[in-house]
Amino acid sequence: MSGLPILSVAALVDLEQRQGAGGHVKCWERLAEAALRQPESLELTVFMSGEAExxxxxxxxxxCVTLPPVFSTRRLQALTGPLPDHTDLSPWHPLLARRLSEGRFNMLHTTDAFFAFxxxxxxxxxxTGLPLVNSIHTATPELTRLFAEQSIHKICGHGWLGRLLTQDLDLPERFKRTKLARLARHQSRCAYALVSKADEVRLASEVLPPDRVRMxxxxxxxxxxxxxxxxxAWLSARFGIPETMSVxxxxxxLDPSKNLAPLVEAIRQVNGRGVGLHLFCAGDGREKAAILGRxxxxxxxxxxxxxxDLSRVYACADLLVMPSEIEVVSNVVLEGLASGLPVVVSAAGGMSHYVQPGLTGEVVGDSSARKWAEVLEALAGNPGHLAEMRQAVTSSTSHALPSWDQVLVEDLLPVWRAAVEEAEAVAMGQKLEAACRS
Structure with missing residues (x-):
């Protein structure tokens, strides 16, 4: 990028910046760190939600700029129950609009298609004519379906009214389709759409030329x-887990969106059959007490x-389990592979292409506890095979994963540069056309 004009990019992350934030926020925190090493080509401002400006x-x-939300999802918790992250449902954020219109930026990058930012x-x-680029980080349409179903059952119960709304009228699926339509409209207004999975490529390519859809x-x-x-030995001393126990x-x-129930029941079944397997849950959430009780x-x-501590726990475990069926890209799976862990993922979770079954992990074909127990018992019951899989992960996968610097330089900067140059060419053409008319 040497010798080219500096890009000034506003990245819009409509989530709270806080300790324990999810992968969406962490992704942009890591990209911001990588941007520090590109001072000659990039000026990056990451906007996030916060209590105060x-x-x-x-x-x-x-x-990093934090802005208070106009209408936070916190106001809806009585209706929806606890939400994993909070965003801003307002269709317009005046303070953000003023910031984006100051003339500082030549590129706007949205990281969802649904909320205030x-x-x-x-x-x-x-x-203003500023180019717009979008990337997908959260499976918002699927999460909308899930939380709509939970909210209906919370208010109406599981009786005839709940069945009418969730099954006969299929409201959760309708809400999901509404979000998908909103995503398509947003992407159609962007110079480029950045996606992470094959189904996202297909959907984005329905509203943008294929060369405008990048990974x-x-x-x-x-x-x-x-x-x-x-x-x-450290894991045993720190958390009291016997060194002979598979982890x-x-x-x-620890909430319903991660589909933990079949995993927890599978662990119980495996241990009930005499195969020692200890579950280590690094995280918080409303299902924590139930998991401990179970x-x-x-x-x-x-x-x-x-x-x-977390990086050491990754390396000390014997396998990583990710039962979630609603993921875009799981940073956790990548961190597990980088730590040398075989990974066990749900076939529906979108992460199976990172796994070579039988070599670097396993893909569970359905979300039943029975199927998860079958896979976990085969792994935990054969420590020698687990050790071989760890070696295979270390040899074939862990070092092949890109750094955040590579993602910034190879995936983002070329797209941002192209969008800005195209917008400048359009603006120049409009000026020339106006001059000719005059």
Missing amino acids: RTTELGANVR SRTAERVAAR LRRGLNHNVFAPEKRDR ALFVGR LGSSVTCPGQLGEE
Whole structure:
């Protein structure tokens, strides 16, 4: 990028920046760190939600701005129950609009298509001519379906009215389709759409030319997540897990969106058949008490862990389990692979292409506890095979995953540069046309 004009990009992440935030927020925190190493080509401002307006300078060319929401989803918790993350449902964010219209930016990057930041960016881009690029980080349509179903049952129960709304009228699926339509409209207004999976490529290509649809990978800090940190004596001393016990690691929110119920029941069944398997849940959420009650001494739930402890736990476990069926790209799966862990994922979760079944992990064909128990028992009951799989992961996968610097330089910067150059060419053509007419 040397010798080219500096890009000034506003990245819009309509979620709270907080400890324990999910993969969407963490992705942009890591990209911001990578941007610090591109001072000659990039100025990056990441907008996030927060209690008050605040600007944090991360470096000479990178900053994070938090803005208070106009209408936070916190206001709806009585209706929906606890939500894993909070966003802004307003169709317009005046403070953000002023920030984006200051003339500082030559590129707007939205990271969803549904909430206040992205909808405001659409209108600012249309008014100013700033190019708009979108990337997908959260399976919002599927999550909408799930939370709609939960909310209906919470209000109406599981009787005739609940069945009418969820089954006969199929309201959750209708809400999902509404979100998919909104995503298509947003992408159609963008210069480029960045996606992560084959089905996202197909959908985006229905509203944009195929060459306008690009892949966005997720990166890793290989200095943090590494097989060399494996130390079972440390895990035993720190958390009281016997060194002879196989450990299945889950990292993430302990809530219904992660489909934990069949995994927990599978662990109970496996241990009931005499195969020792300990579940380690690194994360918090409303299902924590139920998991502890169900598995007792066969589970450890320490809550959120700091990065150093978490990276050591990754390396010390024997396999990573990800039962979620609603994922775009799971940072957790990539961190597990980078740590040398075989991974067990749901076939419906969108992460199966990272797994070579029988070599670097397994793909569970359905979400039943029986099927999960079958897979986990075969792995935990054969420690020698697990060790071979760890070696295969370390040899074939962990070092092949890109760094966050690679993702920024190879996936994002070329798209941002192209969008800006195209917008400038259009603006120049319009000026020339106006001059000729005059």
